[in-house]
Structure formats: C-alpha cells, structure tokens
Amino acid sequence: MKVIVFSANTSWYLYNFRRSTIQTFIDLGYKVVCFSPADDYSEKIKELGCIWQPLFMNNKSTNPLKDFMIVLQFIRLFSKYRPAYCFNFTVKNNIYGTWAAKLLRVKAINNVSGLGTAFIHNNMTSKIVKFLYKTSQPFASTVFCQNPDDYDTLLQHNLVPQDKLILLPGSGVDIDMFNPSLRKEKTEKFKFLFAGRILKDKGIIELIEAFNCISQRDFPCSLTLCGFASSDNISAIGEDKILEWERNSNIKWIGSSDDMPNVYALADCVVLPSYREGMPRSLLEAGAMGLPSITTDVPGCRNIIKNQYNGYICRVKDVTDLYNSMLTILKLTDDELLQLSVNSRKHVEQYYNESIVINEAVSAVNK
Template sequence: MNNIVITANTSWYVYNFRKNTIRALIESGFSVVVVAPRDEYSEKLQELGCSFINIRIDSGGTNPVNDLKTFYDFYKIYKSAKIDIVLNFTPKNNIYSTLAARLAGVKSINNIAGLGTLFISESFASKIARVLYKYSQSKADFIFFQNEDDRALFKSHKIAQNVKSDRLPGSGADLSRFIVSPAPDDGVTRFLLIARMLFDKGIGQYVDAARALKKQYGDAVEFRLLGFLDVDNPSAVSKAQMNTWVDEGVVNYLGTSDNVEAEIAQVDCMVLPSYYREGVPKSLLEAGAMGKPIVTTDNVGCRETVDDAYNGFICEPRSTESLTDALNKIVAMSHEQRLVLGNNSRIKIEQEFDEKIVIQKYLLALSSFS
C-alpha cells in the first residue's frame, strides 16, 4: 500500500486542508498523487513532493453528462496508474472516485466533511444525489465522518452499514501555525466570518446583526468577511450584493487570503452563523487555536467547537435576533474577559481538534490495509 491518490474538487482545497497530511504520508514512505482540477495551487502541491493529475469536475453542476465524464476520467487514471488506495474528499469525489476505484480494483477511504443541503433539500437533483451517495458509499472500504450527526444520519438512512468507519475531529487545526494572538485593546470590538460567501452560511443574518450593532455602537464595532465570493452555488452572495453592504458601511469584505492567521489575529471574535450541514468548520478550529472566542449556531458540525459561555456562545440557526444577542455579549465584555474565553478556545482545540489526531487516524487506517 505505497501508492496513494488524494482527490478533491479543487487543488486549493487539497493544499489548504490536506497539506500536512501529504507531508506526513510522504515522510512515512508513501508515494502521493493528487487528482484534482488544475488551479493556481496545483504547482504548490507538486512542490510538496507529490505528483499531480488534472481532472474535470463540475463541482456545483447537475449535468449528468459532465459527471459521467468525471467518473470515466477517474476510472482511466486508476486503471492506467499503479494505485493502491484512494483518499477521497469533497462530495462528487466521494461518489464518482469511489465508484471508479471499485471498478478498477482500487481501495478507497472517504471523508464525509458535511452534507450541505443534500439530506434537507427535496429538489430532484438532491434526490438523485442521495441515491448516488447511498450506492457509492457502500463501495468504499472505509469512511471517516467529521461529526457524529452525519454518522447517525448514514445509519438512519441505511447507508454503508457494512463499511468500517471512524470519527475525525474535523480536518483539525495546525497548532504550530495557528498560535495564540490576542487582538489589540483599542476600544473597538472586531468580528470576522470566514467561509464561502453563501447565504446558507448565515451571511445574511451576520449582516443584519452587524447593521443592528453598528446602529447601537457605531465605530466601536467592526464586522469583517473573508472568503470566496460569487461561487457556483444557488446560495451564493453576488458581488453586487456584497458591494451594496460595503457601501452601506455595515461590513468590510476582505476578499480571500492564503495568510488567514494574519486576519484572525486582528479580531476579537470569530463568527459562523451557518445553517448549512457542516463537517466541522476549519475557520472555527483555526480561530480557536489562535485564542479567539467563537460565536456559532446550534447546527451540525458547528456546535462541536463551542462549549456555551466557556469559549464562546451558541445561537439559534437562521435567527438574527439570537445571533445579535450573542454578539452583543462579546461586545459587552471587557478585553480581559474576551481573552479568557479565547484562552479556553485554545485549550479546547488542543485537547480535541489537533490536526495530528487526524493525520494519525489516516495513517492507522492505511496500515490496516497493508
């Protein structure tokens, strides 16, 4: 089991979420090939010491012809290359790479990093996707879940009941990169939301809460947004909408960054009012590792990161009022009180969400196939 493929729907994802996993695999003697759509991060992946193969994946699309092409491309790669095992990440990869690997006689380990609206929406596309998920996951050799809710959902829907599984602490946080960085004590309380700019992530509620608190506190509060805008998703926030909010003076949009720790360091609190079915949000883990209080929703994947009133606050999904109340609690605190919550966040991340736990579980799973 020396030749490993890692697949995801973007090279950006693999580099930003699985870079240290790749390093650990190479250090352990594995040969690693990344199969993903080519983007500006593909070359960075090769610099880590792995090979790269480009593949077409219409990650947000519902065209069955495109998906069949993706499946066939995976199959050609697995038949032509000497591959022992495939590590799949992101939804379409979990489906089509798994099926192609089984057909080619290659083992696969899947990572269920949240299920979005897949088991909530009753659209035709979602119903088809559920059938594909149910069929494909039964062909996997091992499944990692990022939270117990998703694991229970698979059980209740009788998905992959005979496939071995385990729970990971999300994708973990790199505790050596994300270190405690107190915000400046200058009388301004700064909030940050890092995510793809989707309304399902609670962007609308965040903006509404910001509007209410700006009206109350003026320039003594600041609300920032960081993440991909105008993405290929029905819930996407448009550039025009973001510009309207920025022009109104409600939020500051920071674009995207490869140096998110610099942005997190400047703020007093990380916020994610998501009602999307998350895995465990990476932004919350990284902010917690940097000693930031967290405000998030009582939602799948999100609630795991907060012990209410210990390292932050949990609010109701889709409720601007509940979110505003939680953020107001942060504003009302002294700088020292916020630092106490932040220190508790660091402790929680160290104990429960260290990325090394994730990597060791992957190495252990791989060793079971040798």
C-alpha cells in the same frame, strides 16, 4: 514505491485542508498524486513534492448523467498511476471516485466533511445525493465523517455500512501554526471576523443584517469577511452584493487569504452562523488562536462551540438571536473575554489537534 491519490473538488481544498496529511505520506515514502480541478493552488500542490493531475468537473451541476464523465476521468487516471489507495474528499469525489476505485481494485478511503447543501433541503437533489451515496459507499474501504450528527444520519439512512464508518474530529488543525501568541493587541474597536466561502448557506445574509443593526447603535466594532465568492455553488453570492454590503464603512471584504493566522490575529471574535457544517475549519482555527466564536445550533458547529464556555450558540436563520449574541460579547469585560479565549484554545488542543486526523489516515492505509 506505492502510490496514494488525494482527490477533491478544488485544489484549494487539498492545499489548505489536507496539506499536512499529504506531507506525512510523502515523508513515509509514498508517491502522492492529487486529482482536482485547476485553480490558483494547483501549482502550490506540486510544490509540496507530489504530482497534480487536472480533474474536470462542474461543482454546480446536479445532473448525475453529466457528472458520470467524472467516473471515466478517475478510471483513466487510476489506470495511469495504479494507486493502492485513494483518499477522496467532497461529495462528487466520494461517489464517482469510489465507483472507479472499485472497478480498478483501488482501496477508496472517503471523507464526508459535511453533508452540506444537499442535506439541508429535502428536495430532489437531496434524494439523488442520498441514492448515490447508498450505491457507492459500500464499495469504500473506510469512510470518515466529522461530527456525530452526520455519523447518525449516514447510518440511519443506510448510506454507509457501520463497520466502515469512523468518526473524526474534523480535518483537525495545526495548533503550532495557529497560536494565541500571534494575536495583536486589542484595540478600542471590537473586530468580528467571518472566515469561509461567501455563501447563503453559511448564514452570511443573517450576519450582515445583524451587524448592520449593531452598527446603528454606534458600537465601536467592525466586520471583516474573509473568503472567496465562488460561482460554482448553488448558494453562491455575487460580488456585486458583497460590494453593496461594503457601503457600511465598518464592513470590509478582503477576499481569500494564504495567511489565515495573520487574519485571525487581527480579530477579537469569529462569527459563523451556518445552516449546517461537517466540522467547520474556521471555528477550529479560531479556537487554536484563542478566539471565541459565535455560531449556530447546527451539526458541526455545536460540536466545537459550547455556549458561554468558548463562545455563544444562537438559533439558525435567526437574525435577532445572532444580533443578541454579538451584542452580548461586545458587552463582556476584558476578564470575561480572556476566559473565553483560554477555554477556546484548551478545547481545540484537547480534541481537535490535526495529529489525531493524520494518525487515523495512516491507520486506514495500514489496515
């Protein structure tokens, strides 16, 4: 039985974003082994029918010398399971997993789900990450990326050879699980939803400021924040700050959820004012649910949302523009909102069905 490895910087990521792909390979008769740090989702991974092995890593560390220990862990685990292929997700796994795969003749299939914080800021960390990509990705068998901007950046900086780079429609979305039929009846109070990690780079500070301005105008609306406050990220926001935001009685933080379809079902509009994305899962899931979204004119986000078609695009880091976009959607008629919803579902069905992504993963193995 051939062995396939899936690795990421959290078990949460593998379970929530790659569960269908993992299940597909199990159904095809592969032995699937997952490498990831231990968290609440590690046991859930094993329940899928695959093996889980802990991977010890500090997601907040930017010291490549300390992170080199990750390579040694990959070498040990590859030696134990002898996989034919390794699907890597997230930056450190893409880099260190590929070096280890090269040494043990494992075919590395990497996924650049977004160039992220390291590419937002032009600093020493950014230079190090680019260097590490440039010295690792030529050893990969295939490198997937999730939006045209990242595709161009990877090529322009010579980070990935063009013959190995493939553009995907994000991680895709299960359009049966996320379905407009699940949505609840609209209430008098309009419900905004932010779904994602509580990070500064997600534009959460600007969102809170914009919403507080709307609250001062006595519009009947609320804002739900759904996501975990991780300390393992340089742009993390502490729980104390989130609790401070909740002093506005119309802002509620519900933490992370294992039932996202039900979370979206209670919303009227998703807001993601991010600084940069790969292909944001929350916008895909919102679209599949028939929800319009407000987001920023940045890579990833602008590839999903078309202004005034399935939502609204605003300028990044611009509280006033975000406020105006939220105000605009609050003033729409029911018919105008319905048209945005219909367009949202149609757009995701046509371009972002997860079956497209799964088929590409299977094709990469069958090369």
